[in-house]
Amino acid sequence: MSARLRAPDLTGREWLNTGGQALSLADLRGKVVLLDFWTFCCINCLHVIDELRALEAKYDDVLVVIGVHSPKFEHEADPSALAAAVERYDVAHPVLDDPGLTTWQQYAVRAWPTLVVVDPEGYVVAQHSGEGHGHALDVLIAELVARHEALGTLHRGEGPFVPARPASGVLRFPATCARLPGGGFLVADAGHHRLVELAADAETVRRVIGSGSRGLVDGSSDAAQFNEPNGVCLLPSEVADQVGYDVLVADTVNHALRGVRLSDGEVVTVAGTGVQWMQGDRQPRSSDPLTPMSSPWDVVWYPEWDEVAVAMAGIHQIWSFDPITASLTARAGTTNEGLVDGELANAWFAQTSGVAAGADGSTLWLVDSETSSLRRLRNGLVHTAVGSGLFDFGHRDGPAGQALLQHPLGLAELPDGSVAIADTYNGAVRRYDPVAGAVTTIATGLAEPSDVTVDGDSLVVVESAAHRIVRILIPDEARVVEGAEQHSHRPPTDLAAGTVELTVVFTPPTGQKLDDRYGPSTFVTVSASPPGLLLAGSGSGSALTRTLVLAELGGEGGEGGEGGEGGEGVLHVSARAASCDDDTVANPACHVHQQDWGVPVRVTPDGAARLDLMLAGSPPPPPPPR
Numbered sequence: 329m330s331a332r333l334r335a336p337d338l339t340g341r342e343w344l345n346t347g348g349q350a351l352s353l354a355d356l357r358g359k360v361v362l363l364d365f366w367t368f369c370c371i372n373c374l375h376v377i378d379e380l381r382a383l384e385a386k387y388d389d390v391l392v393v394i395g396v397h398s399p400k401f402e403h404e405a406d407p408s409a410l411a412a413a414v415e416r417y418d419v420a421h422p423v424l425d426d427p428g429l430t431t432w433q434q435y436a437v438r439a440w441p442t443l444v445v446v447d448p449e450g451y452v453v454a455q456h457s458g459e460g461h462g463h464a465l466d467v468l469i470a471e472l473v474a475r476h477e478a479l480g481t482l483h484r485g486e487g488p489f490v491p492a493r494p495a496s497g498v499l500r501f502p503a504t505c506a507r508l509p510g511g512g513f514l515v516a517d518a519g520h521h522r523l524v525e526l527a528a529d530a531e532t533v534r535r536v537i538g539s540g541s542r543g544l545v546d547g548s549s550d551a552a553q554f555n556e557p558n559g560v561c562l563l564p565s566e567v568a569d570q571v572g573y574d575v576l577v578a579d580t581v582n583h584a585l586r587g588v589r590l591s592d593g594e595v596v597t598v599a600g601t602g603v604q605w606m607q608g609d610r611q612p613r614s615s616d617p618l619t620p621m622s623s624p625w626d627v628v629w630y631p632e633w634d635e636v637a638v639a640m641a642g643i644h645q646i647w648s649f650d651p652i653t654a655s656l657t658a659r660a661g662t663t664n665e666g667l668v669d670g671e672l673a674n675a676w677f678a679q680t681s682g683v684a685a686g687a688d689g690s691t692l693w694l695v696d697s698e699t700s701s702l703r704r705l706r707n708g709l710v711h712t713a714v715g716s717g718l719f720d721f722g723h724r725d726g727p728a729g730q731a732l733l734q735h736p737l738g739l740a741e742l743p744d745g746s747v748a749i750a751d752t753y754n755g756a757v758r759r760y761d762p763v764a765g766a767v768t769t770i771a772t773g774l775a776e777p778s779d780v781t782v783d784g785d786s787l788v789v790v791e792s793a794a795h796r797i798v799r800i801l802i803p804d805e806a807r808v809v810e811g812a813e814q815h816s817h818r819p820p821t822d823l824a825a826g827t828v829e830l831t832v833v834f835t836p837p838t839g840q841k842l843d844d845r846y847g848p849s850t851f852v853t854v855s856a857s858p859p860g861l862l863l864a865g866s867g868s869g870s871a872l873t874r875t876l877v878l879a880e881l882g883g884e885g886g887e888g889g890e891g892g893e894g895g896e897g898v899l900h901v902s903a904r905a906a907s908c909d910d911d912t913v914a915n916p917a918c919h920v921h922q923q924d925w926g927v928p929v930r931v932t933p934d935g936a937a938r939l940d941l942m943l944a945g946s947p948p949p950p951p952p953p954r
Contacts, residue, residue: 335361335446336434338394340426342407344414347490351394351422353450358483359392360472361446362465365437367400368413369697369735369753371623371641371679372459372924373441375604377417378581379462383469384420389484390473393421398432400440401721401735402814403753412776412793414492416501416519421489429818438821438941439925445469448476448483456944458903458923460606464837464944471838498533499524499795503558504626504738504779505788506575508590509565513781513788514575515797516557523557523577523588530788530797537593544582544602549593555581558681559626561636563651567629571651573598576636578624585624585638585649599649599656600624604642607663607904607922612647612656619656621647625681626738631689633659639680639694646672646680646694646705660705665924666857666900667699667717675710677703678718682738682750682779693747695736702733702749702760713760714767717857718898718926722814723754723769731767732813733758738779738790742802748787750777757789757800771800820896820928822935825880829938830854830865832872832903834921835945840907843918853902861897861931872903876939878931895931900924903943 337353353361364380366373377395384393395414399405404413405427414423426432435444435455443461445454445468454468476482494500500519508514511528522538535549543553559578568574573587573596584600598617605620612619622642627649630637635648637659645661660672668676678698685692692705701715714728722732738750742759748770749758757770757777776793786799832852836842842849848870856862865876880895901924908918921944 333452335444335450335452336431338363338396338424339430339434340396340424341428342425344411344423344425345419345490345492346422346488349488349490351424351488353446355488356392357450358448358476358481359487360387360390360448360469360476362391362393362469363396363435363444363446364393365396365398365432365435365440365442365444367398367404367440368410368417369401369404369679370440374417374581375459375623375642376441376443377419379459381420383462383465386466387469387473389486390482391469392487395419395421395423396426396431397423398426398429398437398440398818400719400818401753403734403755409753409776409793411492412501415494416793420491421487433819438927439923442942445472447472448481452946454944454946455942456921457925457942458921459604460919460921461837461944463917463919464840464921467838467840495519495795497795499797501792501795502778502790502797503556503792504560505530505781505790505797506560506562507781507783507788508562513797514560514562515790516560516577518556518558518580518792519795521554521556523554523560526797530799535593537588537595542581544579544584544597546586546596547594549595552593552595554579554586554595557586559624559628559639559683561627561629563636564629567651571598573651576627576649576651578627578638580623580625580641583621583623583642585621585627587651598651598654606920608906608920611658617654617656621656625679626683628683628685628692630683630685630692632692637683637685637692639683641679641681641697644677644679646677646683646692660710664853664855664900664902665698665718665926667696667701667712667715669703669710669712672705672708672710682736684739684741684747686741687745693739693741695733695739695749697735697737697752700733700735702736702739702747713762719818719928720813721753723751723756724813725758725768726766728760728765728767731760733767734814738777740780740782740787742782748780748782748802750780750789752776752778752792757787770803774798818928820930821939822932823878823929823939824933824935824937825878825931827937828876828878830874830876830901831938831940832901832943833940833945834872834903834905834943836905836907837919837944839910840919841910843906843908849906851904853900855900857898857900861929862899878929880931897929897931899927899929899939901927901941903941905943 545553575588605622625641666676700721734753778792779790863877
């Protein structure tokens, strides 16, 4: 029997959703505690917040969920930005602000999201990384409740959650807007789960479409329900006439596309099932709108395909949707998260959150929020104009190869062919000039701008965290900002040059077994940035243990001029495991557990020769000191 691991206490800057009270694990003795290590930029973390809602409701008197917010981006370390995000995503549990990643490191966390279960006596009993663990957690919590109720160590009653007062106003965290043919704008009012039509002044409300309650319900403008809609686009009139709706909506948390008829506000679901696409699900096939989707974030009509381009943020791909045939097609991306250019099928994206069609009809501009990059699709190829990787960001103007953004969410092509970028976490609107190959700043001081739309000689900016729409002039020249490069708060993992044993830890949850009926039940893919960091061990296979050989990179640029200074790089590990309920369960179901890790590593002489990544199960002991 292995030794029980006492859970480290919770250390951070401040607490949210507790009425101003600090919490400790000692205060929570007698409860099952579920720690959710998250950061609000991460789409997978947002998936988990929604996945946990059912557990919080089912075990409301015995389970305490605590969000440990460990930021990736500089903006996420701002306490006001975190408070806004907790409100934006309706986080209904206490949140610990952990800007220095102190608690993250005490629990040896290596990925967003990670879930840690602490029993009513204060011991760690399980750790899970990634998404899709709802069923396993349900079984484990029920088991812990029964055991500790029998022991007399379970205390039922209300938890420490104290909801904050929500913002009031017409809009609540609006996401995007689209110009309407007769003037005015249609706004995706994400925080209110509805659409709002504004007059040409971008202030006067003409009408509301949607009841304002979370849900997936079709019907009239009063009865229809959305769930955090983000993207909206107007269809060409000839297409709208054929399909019977004028606007396509990326209904993000519903994992669906919705059609809206402007004449009366009628809403219909045109693609998606309301269920999230998971690794192992098939890619979309022609004429099958019932394919699951994963957090469609933005939509735009793309003449090159004669279809709607869909930013499938949840799985790092670009899909298309044909309204006439109601068919979905996966157009670009492997589902791996990162920044890799080239042919569409081989490219890597990172939570694409905004798409815009160029006036030439063949260019599709997009912003990849997690790599803080501006990219374009043209002639079957992906090219990065601005941005360099998952952990590099900042606010710096100048030549495109040196310029930096911070988690941009929206963009629009300007009349001269340049691109305006909603540089969300910098609170700015930026401009990329493809002729000059340079980036400049148009405006600063905005509260998380999430979208920009051209309207005559001005830009209509969705200032999401200020709950409003504003206008700024399109300037003849943008001023230059002298700024510094920034890197993720996340500390690198020190590994030794040479042989390193990588283990993805996965133990089937209680009552489940590995599902190998149709081949291997586990699948692991390993790669590195720069590629020269990994001398051996790359590629895909079914084994959960892999021997890697790391190069001793040195000097700025690393090997071949691609790595980070001081022998730093990123290990990309993607793991999937399939498990099924065992024979003791009536109507057994199968479950997919998945996670992508981007682990920043530093190759040092005294680094570890072992790297353990938790997919699900009890955490392994720490490696012995070298």
